Structures are given as C-alpha cells and as structure tokens.
Amino acid sequence: xxAIKELKHYTIKMMIxxxxxxxxxxxxxxxxxxxxxxxxxxxxxxxxxNHFTNSDRLGYSKxxxxxxxxxxxxxxxxxxxxxxxxxxxxxxxxxxxxxxxFSAVHPEPFNSAVKLVAVSKEVVEDLLDLDLSITETxxxxxxxxxAQILAGSVPLTHRYGGHQFGIWVGQLGDGRAHLxxxxxxxxxxxWELQLKGSGKTPYSRDGDGRAVLRSSVREFLCSExxxxxxxxxxxxxxxxxxxxxxxxxxxxxxxxxNEKGAIVLRVAxxxxxxxxxxxxAYSGETELLRKLVDFIIKLHFPLINVTSSNRYLEFFAQVxxxxxxxxxxxxxxxxxxxxxxxxxFSVLSVTLDYGPFGFMDFYDPNSVxxxxxDEGRYKIGNQASVxxxxxxxxxxxxxxxxxxxxxxxxxxxxxxxxxxxxxKLMELFKAKLGLIGHDNNDDYLIAYLLKLMxxxxxxxxxxxxxxxxxxxxxxxxxxxxxxxxxIQDLARHKKFSYWIxxxxxxxxxxxLDSDEARKIRMENVNPRYILRNWMAESxxxxxxxxxxxEVRLLQKILRHPFSKQTEAEExxxxxRPPSWARELRVSCSS
Numbered sequence: 271x272x273a274i275k276e277l278k279h280y281t282i283k284m285m286i287x288x289x290x291x292x293x294x295x296x297x298x299x300x301x302x303x304x305x306x307x308x309x310x311x312x313x314x315x316x317x318x319x320n321h322f323t324n325s326d327r328l329g330y331s332k333x334x335x336x337x338x339x340x341x342x343x344x345x346x347x348x349x350x351x352x353x354x355x356x357x358x359x360x361x362x363x364x365x366x367x368x369x370x371x372f373s374a375v376h377p378e379p380f381n382s383a384v385k386l387v388a389v390s391k392e393v394v395e396d397l398l399d400l401d402l403s404i405t406e407t408x409x410x411x412x413x414x415x416x417a418q419i420l421a422g423s424v425p426l427t428h429r430y431g432g433h434q435f436g437i438w439v440g441q442l443g444d445g446r447a448h449l450x451x452x453x454x455x456x457x458x459x460x461w462e463l464q465l466k467g468s469g470k471t472p473y474s475r476d477g478d479g480r481a482v483l484r485s486s487v488r489e490f491l492c493s494e495x496x497x498x499x500x501x502x503x504x505x506x507x508x509x510x511x512x513x514x515x516x517x518x519x520x521x522x523x524x525x526x527x528n529e530k531g532a533i534v535l536r537v538a539x540x541x542x543x544x545x546x547x548x549x550x551a552y553s554g555e556t557e558l559l560r561k562l563v564d565f566i567i568k569l570h571f572p573l574i575n576v577t578s579s580n581r582y583l584e585f586f587a588q589v590x591x592x593x594x595x596x597x598x599x600x601x602x603x604x605x606x607x608x609x610x611x612x613x614x615f616s617v618l619s620v621t622l623d624y625g626p627f628g629f630m631d632f633y634d635p636n637s638v639x640x641x642x643x644d645e646g647r648y649k650i651g652n653q654a655s656v657x658x659x660x661x662x663x664x665x666x667x668x669x670x671x672x673x674x675x676x677x678x679x680x681x682x683x684x685x686x687x688x689x690x691x692x693x694k695l696m697e698l699f700k701a702k703l704g705l706i707g708h709d710n711n712d713d714y715l716i717a718y719l720l721k722l723m724x725x726x727x728x729x730x731x732x733x734x735x736x737x738x739x740x741x742x743x744x745x746x747x748x749x750x751x752x753x754x755x756x757i758q759d760l761a762r763h764k765k766f767s768y769w770i771x772x773x774x775x776x777x778x779x780x781x782l783d784s785d786e787a788r789k790i791r792m793e794n795v796n797p798r799y800i801l802r803n804w805m806a807e808s809x810x811x812x813x814x815x816x817x818x819x820e821v822r823l824l825q826k827i828l829r830h831p832f833s834k835q836t837e838a839e840e841x842x843x844x845x846r847p848p849s850w851a852r853e854l855r856v857s858c859s860s
Contacts, residue, residue: 377416378469380512431549432613443473486532545613592619604630732756738792804851
C-alpha cells in the first residue's frame, strides 16, 4: 500500500503538472452587433459544380431556413474597416507591416477544379441561417473556395505577432487565411468567417499560403468534435479539396512530396489572439492597441463598462479566468493542443488553430503530440503552466494601458491563476468519477487513480467511460469482463483493489444517490468517442484516394460523443487502439 506521505507527493506533483483534469464549460461573456452597410466586390473563377456532397450523402435531413440564396445574405466587413486603419499598401507581397490591424487582400483561387467534401449542417443552418440545400450550389462552392467574393465582403488578413516556443519572433499574421467578413444571425450573434489555405498574404513569410488536405481534414473534424464535447472552439463550416499540387516536407527530413491543397471555411466570434495585442505593444503603437482592446471589450465583453478606468484590468481578469477554464477542459478529455504559442491563444478563450494536436490514448502526462516539439515544451502535462506563461505575455502587452497601481493588481490577478485552474479542475474531475459533495480525501482519491493509470498505461478515455458503465456491484466483486478492457488494464496494478475500496466507500457517501443515477451522470461527462490520431489518419488515408466516407462517418459519430452508436462500435472507435497507432506522428507541417 502507498504511504500517505507518498500519495501526498503524487497529489502535489499532479497539481504542479496540471494533471487533475476537468470537463465543464466555462462561462463566457459575449455581445451582439448591429447590421452594417454593404459594399459589392464581385470576383469568380472556375469550379467543378458537379462534384460535392449533398445532404442525403452526408446523412442530414433538410430543415427549412429563410436563407436560401447567398445574394440575400448579409455578410459584411464594414465594422472592421470602419474601426481600424487598414494597411495603406494595396499590393500583395511579403513585408513588415505597421500602424494597422488588417491588410486588404483577396484570396487566391485554386488552378484546378475544387470539390466540396464535407459540410457542418449545424454551422450552416444554426449559426449562419442558411438552408443546407445552398451547399449544393455552384455559388456556395465558389464562395467557400475563395473563388467568389460576396457583396459586402472585403477580404482582410490580420497582422499579429507571437511568442513561439518561448521566444518572441515578431510579426506573424494570417499567412494563409482571409477574413471574409461578419454575419449577425437571427439570434443576434455575430460570427466572423475566415478561409484557411486560401493563398498568400503580406504575412506569408516563406510559406505558399496553402493548407494540405491531411491537416485540413484534421482541423475540420477536431473543431467540430471539441464543440460537441462542450469545449469552446472555433467552428468549421466546410471543407473543399483541389487537385493543385502542394509541396510539403511533412516531417522536415528532406522528403518533399506533392499533396492535395484544401480550404476550410472557419467560423468564430473573433479571430483576435494574444499576439494581436503583443505586436502593437512591441511596436510601440499604444493608441492602436488601446483602440483594439476597446473594440474587443465593447463587442465581446458586455459586462465590462467600456468607459471605466479599470476596463483593461477587468478584461485581463476575465481572460485569465476563461483561459484557466479552457485548458482544464482540454485536460478533461486528454486533449493536447500541440502548439500553445501566444499567437494560438484566443482572447475569447476558445480553442484556436488546429495543427499537431492529439488526444491521449493511454494515460501519459509526458505525452507530446507534436514531433516538431523536440523539448516537449507543449506536452499535455505542461499545458496549464504554459497557459500562465502566455497570460503573463498578455499582461505585459497591456502594461502601457495600465497605471502603476493597475499594473500591480494585474500581477496579483495572474497569481490567482493556479487556484482558479486547480479549484475548477478538482470540481470537474470529481464529476468524471461521479462524486457528489465535498470530501477531504477527494484529491487523494483522484491522484491515486491517475498514478495507477500512469503505471499501467491505462487508456484515458475508456477508463473513465467504463467506470461510468460498470456497476458498483461488479467493481466490488472484481467481476470485470472483457468489455471493460481499460479497467482490466488498470486492475493489473497491485494497488487496484485498494483504490476500488476507497472509491466505492466514497460513492456510498454520496447523498440521495443510486448506482443507476451515478452511471447516467458519469456517462454525460465521459465521452465514449474522441478523435484519436489513428482515426484521423485512417480517414486521411482514404481521403488521399478521394474516398471521404470516413471523414463523413467521423463527423457523424463525433456529433454525439457521449452516446453509444452501432456504426462507431463496428468501426472500432471505442475498442483498444490498433498497435500501429503507437507509431503515428504529426508535425507542424501543414
């Protein structure tokens, strides 16, 4: 049996590394916008309108919406253009840019015909007020591939900087993305639409402005998957693929290959990130920084008085809280972002920019999904501390907007980050185990389980899911059948029985509870299906052969991650990961 002193050491270790996980959605303050003036900027190019997925092939039912034509759809860039100075240079070439937030640059359509291979019904209908049937039109495919600019849209590329792997690298920006404009839907919620992989911009540096199919499939699937897990994220409306050859050295080993180019239409309430503020602070553009933060507060943080002298401090405090919650939510499902640079952290605390991410299979706090991360800076167990590092960079970016007293208060606010994170972490991890109320030994129980999982390399997702499905009677009798394979792995540990006795004793102290109620409660917070790397890889291998059936299957399954589904079971999505999954690698090359 572990000594109490030893277990306390484990508990402290888990707290430091951020290994106590959580799964609730934070509370985010967001605002509304108004209708804006539209300006017509037509543009089009050739497109293959004979090949695209329709609602029947995607398994969707058609629901009538008032938006049946893009001609009548009010997409606008006006508010952004009116609020900030634009880059005065109109030519599109790579350069250092100053004294602006955006450069006006049109997307570059693909040379070959494009095919629409996936659409998010919920984004199209519920966020954008469009009838799903519109995705079957040539007009829609041209729009989501950057070949046609709608009336009201002035495509913009955003200037920002960032700390990458702990080093300030200066100007970064949208090197392959174009912000098409904003749409305010029938609920009064404003959404910004952005193409990713749509061509070169002044911020492309040495890049070609493109995204390849494999990374675009992963982004499309994962952004939607996290949404249905209840984790704040940008959304993906559509995925198109071309036959244009895009050269990539996937693992930076000199093996350059031709890959298919693709574009994802991404949707978010805002694309501003920590690096949006950093570039202005580092460049000494204080008044533009003030204007940008005031814009963000007014549009997205309605509970903050935009005329208050403490508004920047309140803004920082809210971002600290929301960021701590977001990272805890990642941890609750074993999600590692992979590239937690400041330019990839949203000021609205939503998951942003999907690159070499990964969901853990077996429990390993040192798991590093990104093969480009040689030092393991962004390993899953380090995400909480990296979040604090990034927030400190945000604090420094805001420093010129704060007086001396406010600067000291900002430091105190940041010192509260570990407690915010840890308190929420414990609360929500208890929910994953079905615990009700407070017990002084709950942190001990949780830390003990994680240590057992680490020692046995038990599957993270299925351990908690199977604890949700198995009965207390089966656990007490040590009657663990093969269907509970993850718990069987855990049971190999010589201290398993000791932990089970602790756990059952704690469950018995739940007030006004039953075993059936516990199971239902736990199943609602512990997913049965996540986007494991091997699943995304399988879909990508088929996509390379123009077979997008698994992309669509995964999209369908991941919309209901907490419900057992026959198709998912037949595909092995809740089974032990295949042995070849251990050899999979993902990198920053996309």
